[in-house]
Amino acid sequence: MAKLTSRSEDYSKWYNELVVKADLAENSGVRGSMVIKPYGYAIWEKMRDEMDRKFKETGHVNAYFPLFVPKSLFEAEEKNAEGFAKECAVVTHYRLKNDPDNPGKLIVDPEAKLEEELIVRPTSEAIIWNTYKGWIQSYRDLPILINQWANVVRWEMRTRLFLRTSEFLWQEGHTAHATKDEAVEEAEKMNNVYADFAENFMAMPVVQGLKTPSERFAGADETYCIEALMQDGKALQAGTSHFLGQNFAKAFDVKFTNKEGKIEHAWATSWGTSTRLMGALIMTHSDDFGLVLPPTLAPIQVVIVPIFKGEEQLNQISEVALEIQNKLKLKGISVKFDNDTQNKPGWKFAEYELKGVPLRIAMGPRDLENKSVEIARRDNLTKETRPLEGLDSYIEDLLKTIQKDMYTKAFEFRKDNITKVNSYDEFKKVLEEKPGFIYAHWDGTAEEEEQIKEETKATIRCIPLDDDVEEGVSLISGKPSKRRVLFAKAY
Amino acid sequence: MAKLTSRSEDYSKWYNELVVKADLAENSGVRGSMVIKPYGYAIWEKMRDEMDRKFKETGHVNAYFPLFVPKSLFEAEEKNAEGFAKECAVVTHYRLKNDPDNPGKLIVDPEAKLEEELIVRPTSEAIIWNTYKGWIQSYRDLPILINQWANVVRWEMRTRLFLRTSEFLWQEGHTAHATKDEAVEEAEKMNNVYADFAENFMAMPVVQGLKTPSERFAGADETYCIEALMQDGKALQAGTSHFLGQNFAKAFDVKFTNKEGKIEHAWATSWGTSTRLMGALIMTHSDDFGLVLPPTLAPIQVVIVPIFKGEEQLNQISEVALEIQNKLKLKGISVKFDNDTQNKPGWKFAEYELKGVPLRIAMGPRDLENKSVEIARRDNLTKETRPLEGLDSYIEDLLKTIQKDMYTKAFEFRKDNITKVNSYDEFKKVLEEKPGFIYAHWDGTAEEEEQIKEETKATIRCIPLDDDVEEGVSLISGKPSKRRVLFAKAY
Secondary structure, three states: OOOOOOOOHHHHHHEEEEEHHOOOOOEEOOOOEEOOOOHHHHHHHHHHHHHHHHHOOOOEEEEEEOOEEHHHHHHHOOHHHHHHEEEEEOEEOOOOOEEOOOOOEEEEEEHHHHEEEEEEEOOOOOHHHHHHHHOOOEEHHHHHHHHHEEEEEOOOOOOOOOOOEEEEEEEEEEEEEOHHHHHHHHHHHHHHOOOOOOOHHOOOOOEEEEHHOOOOOOOEEEEEEEEEEEEOOOEEEEEEEEEEEEHHHHOOOEEEOOOOOOOOOOEEEEEEEEOOHHHHHHHHHHHHEEEOHHHHHHOOOOEEEOOOOHHHHHHHHHHHHHHHHHHHHHOOOOOOEEEEOOOOOHHHHHHHHHOOOOOEEOOOHHHHHHEEEEEEEOOOOOOOOOOOHHHHHHHHHHHHHHHHHHHHHHHHHHHHEEEEOOHHHHHHHHHHHHOOEEEEOOOOHHHHHHHHHHHOOEEEEEEEEEOOOEEEEEOOOEEEEEEHHHHEEEE | OOOOOOOOHHHHHHHHHHHHHOOEEEEOOOOOOEEEEEHHHHHHHHHHHHHHHHHHHOEEOOOOOOOOOEEEHHHHHHHHHHHHHOOOOEEHHHEEEEOOOOOOOOEEEEHHHHEEEEEEEOOOOOHHHHOOOOOOHHHOOOOOEEEEEEHHHEEOOOOOOOOOEEEEEEEEEEEEEEHHHHHHHHHHHHHHHHHHHHHHOOOOOOOOEEEEEEOOOOOOOOEEEEEOOOOOOOOEEEEEEEEEEEHHHHHHEEEOOOOOOOOOEEEEEEEEEEHHHHHHHHHHHHOOOOOOOOHOOOOOOEEEEEOHHHHHHHHHHHHHHHHHHHHHOOOOEEEEEEEOOOOHHHHHHHHHHHHHEEEEEOOHHHHHHHHHHEEOOOOOOOEEEEEEEOHHHHHHHHHHHHHHHHHHHHHHHHHHOEEEEEHOOOHHHHHHHHHOOOEOOOOOOHHHHHHHHHHHOOEEEEEEOOOOOOOOOOOOOOOOEEEEEEEEOOO
């Protein structure tokens, strides 16, 4: 197996190679659409199941709304429509027919033209609020707390596996509330759920914050987000939660009678995370040998590799290995015993490193004699010899340790790559020499934000929600600023 | 709440009303597409999770393939293309723009016309076999055992909630094998998995069989199916499993080197079930009061309704009810305690009957005194008084009994509605007077099959796979037949 391009050599190439070689995903025959391969999908399933559990725990239920949005609904909320009109797939016909000029070929049947074009959903606010209209009459019908797992399509011109694809999988929460406060609280709550998931499940530290008006979701009054820092110093928006005000309720005429008997428009939120998180996971933890997966997300948590000459040795080792496997399974740990005889141990070691299996247990004749095994950690590449006795508990604890250590490592990396700067020159210098998160003062105007973006390609990732408030003057205009905001180049 | 139309009055109307009133689904603003509401989706999630477990248990893994199929791939397997060309949604453009004549409105941007049209997948054989081409070189790459959970679109002219919708949710398994025998075995195995799921999880008896050539999936060499009988005597195809031969491997040039070093085309299967199963579930068990759900699929298995006057009584009852709830939850039973004070017990009784909750526990002051509760079964509408002591174990057993009884009831119904007929006159008479499954002889020709369909609207649902073989002569042509086949009018 050819080695991966190293990260220092070409980070972008390393990423693309890794996604394909680790069997996570590949480009398809459809422009900009990916195939998520079984190993990649198994990781996504684990993300999905954990998020789904968290959504249900916070009172949400799942439902399913149509893939197609009629153009008249799509354009109802003007800002939202404007934001997505330039990148949407449009269904115009509902039938093909035989091509009279080319036997065996098909052409669009011009007689099967739709009266109204259908947009393949890039997001579902329009179709969902058009539905909520029928569900909401009284404050007693509120709140509505619904989530949907679905595919969406945004016609991206430049695509990259997981990070930016024309079709992607995601979840989108859509809630309706009787009061503004309740909706704002919901948007904040779900951003917290995302942060909790990212940090405790993906072992990926995130900064929670608010988007600036120019970076908000099209149609939102406020966008909350979680921002993560990748190994190459670029930021990745890992999840967003929007307070939509009454914009969609007004566009779709969703009114209810409140407790006081007055009629008003409902308040809305929406929030989403997508298969983009797979990209974030890869670029937070992986190394030049391949994937590094936190135990919580690893489809295989432990692999046992026998080292043997001949069938008799394999049989002896297998007996012990299967016992270890059973004990670990009882603890809910997923274990693969790789007794394949075609591939050499060295090949297997490299393969499971590439696939990011958190722990590898190797066992040879001498281990058999000593009643021990060799354990190798994927995250820090250390090895140790451990006795068979108590191995299952040891491994159970070790997996927890790995999870923590991976978070700590990523957290330390981020700490080392956040720089506070006080002048525009310094800002540009840091971006050049040590890219990462930059905390700097901003005057609050779209003009300054735009100028910085134009000149440096760095954007305001968010206005952090933490308490680290410090007054100063903004980078370019020199106007007063009440707190630093988070800049970075971003995926 | 207005009562449901009764089944005897108008079965079709009863079905449509029930789906909407029980909050399962509703029609959307998109022609032929439905909204699956949270309660309906919760039932579908249970179906999905159980099937997914069974697929994984039989060695399958999940993956995800693109929604869009480029026209050139779509038309590659001719029979498959022909089968779906007349009902497919076609994406022709990738952008909207502002309508210069109507401010605030959007139109399709003619400059954003796709070079090649994209078909919204009606099924994924084409896109998947185009992908498998890159995955299969040697017999060592086989078998590939993949399943996908996805949405698909078939442009149906006449739609009905769950039974026939333009967009629906489904799973589609797509496997590749080195030999014909292995592929046939896979197709049979998955049909068995479907039958097992239908009978043991949905409490719905099914007949396993083979489709006639004219009823086969477009592109299949053989289609296995499970057929269920609805309460109105119509059949419903609940799942299909196809042996695809080498048709797709040839269309997409998927070849591999076999063990003997020779190059040959791979063998394929595909198999699917969809949200149509929701319709089957409803029409197998439900009654004039509403849904009847088997305990395995009920989002709420037990509801506790307090019967009280005043807050003090409610508090007393609540104490006991919460204890019951906790004990049942420990046994993995989902329980709702409905202590809402707005709605009267009678209203609640009707509501949970409509929603098909398998068991209702009612508790009033006298029950409190007697340390007892009233238990009502949804399936057979019987009631009994039971002591609090040992209630949790009693209910656990009772839920299993209900599951069995529901299957038995449906099985008995089917037995009573299978008629063996030996002449065409008898056939037509039975269809008229007592519609259901009809076992009759067929001469094996498409002509006789077509004539019967034309004249009676009954189709051959399947050639059963059971051992009940009995020779005879066919209905119209009078030619010899080796076994009876299963006829019915169908959904």
